[in-house]
Amino acid sequence: MAARSIASLTLSFGLVHLPVKLYSATESSASVRFNMLAKDGSRLKQQYVSEKDGKVVERAEMVKGYEFEKDQFVLFKPEELKALDETASHVIEIVAFVPEQTVDPIYYEKAYFLAPDKRGAKPYALLAAAMRESKRCALARWTTKGKQYVVQVRVVEDGLVLQQLLYADEVRSLKDLNIEKADVSSAELKLALQLIDQITRDSYDPSEFKDEEKLRILAAIDQKIAGKEVVASAHAEAATGGQVIDLMDALRASLSQRSAKAPAAKAVAEAEAIPEGALTQRKAMRRAPKSDEAVAAPARARARK
Numbered sequence: 001m002a003a004r005s006i007a008s009l010t011l012s013f014g015l016v017h018l019p020v021k022l023y024s025a026t027e028s029s030a031s032v033r034f035n036m037l038a039k040d041g042s043r044l045k046q047q048y049v050s051e052k053d054g055k056v057v058e059r060a061e062m063v064k065g066y067e068f069e070k071d072q073f074v075l076f077k078p079e080e081l082k083a084l085d086e087t088a089s090h091v092i093e094i095v096a097f098v099p100e101q102t103v104d105p106i107y108y109e110k111a112y113f114l115a116p117d118k119r120g121a122k123p124y125a126l127l128a129a130a131m132r133e134s135k136r137c138a139l140a141r142w143t144t145k146g147k148q149y150v151v152q153v154r155v156v157e158d159g160l161v162l163q164q165l166l167y168a169d170e171v172r173s174l175k176d177l178n179i180e181k182a183d184v185s186s187a188e189l190k191l192a193l194q195l196i197d198q199i200t201r202d203s204y205d206p207s208e209f210k211d212e213e214k215l216r217i218l219a220a221i222d223q224k225i226a227g228k229e230v231v232a233s234a235h236a237e238a239a240t241g242g243q244v245i246d247l248m249d250a251l252r253a254s255l256s257q258r259s260a261k262a263p264a265a266k267a268v269a270e271a272e273a274i275p276e277g278a279l280t281q282r283k284a285m286r287r288a289p290k291s292d293e294a295v296a297a298p299a300r301a302r303a304r305k
Helices: 078-085 121-134 186-198 212-225 247-256 263-272
Strands: 007-013 016-024 064-069 072-076 091-099 108-116 136-144 147-156 159-165
Touching: 007 136, 016 121, 072 078, 091 147, 108 121, 121 136, 121 147, 121 159, 186 247
Parallel strands: 007 091
Antiparallel strands: 007 016, 016 108, 064 072, 091 136, 108 159, 136 147, 147 159
């Protein structure tokens, strides 16, 4: 199925106005969600209750308000909230071009794809080629849904990505943690570099990593559907923070484990041991037979987003 754009915008720099369409670049993998049920298995309904009189308030009777002081609210009508959102702009205004590596990924929030709209193919290709040649990305302003964002427009192999950025006051500083300084000897550094070299790769392949914890939970749900008891899997106990270890010994032991694989490779091997069907779309389920001749459990519903 063809991708569906979520907005039609204009990318503006100088006197050039590039019509573009905005697409979601990512899709969050739904986590496994458990429903709250009564002990008889029936669904529970969530309700909002007034703190003042304890009565249930229906959604149609709710209003939105901003708490400016403790228990003091200023109320907004739906039309007033809509008026606040009408300041949204369809123009993404480029204000500067900077070297690609100057934007720290810690400021990255949400990513979108940009594709040329009608009659926008030529200026789109030109902008992408110019940024690729200059090794620069664009910084721009974009106002939508009642908020102004700083965004980065960067070129990738197949086109342009609009990266929504966090503001400086939205990112914490490591300096606030008061990290203790420690000296590192040349011998320790040499062993650490050897360990890094042993499991170094030339690139990052995201397909090598799978959500092992999600696969484990889905497998346990399959066991339940099949009428089996869930058995806890053994987890390797991590070293506790209070354990005193010799750093050099630990580095040497790590290097000596020739059979040890990189964490990513281990994740792939374990994930491959679980049927790939555990991640596919699940359909409505029946209760598994309680007899000894119970058939294999049907696929279950994927966790809803």
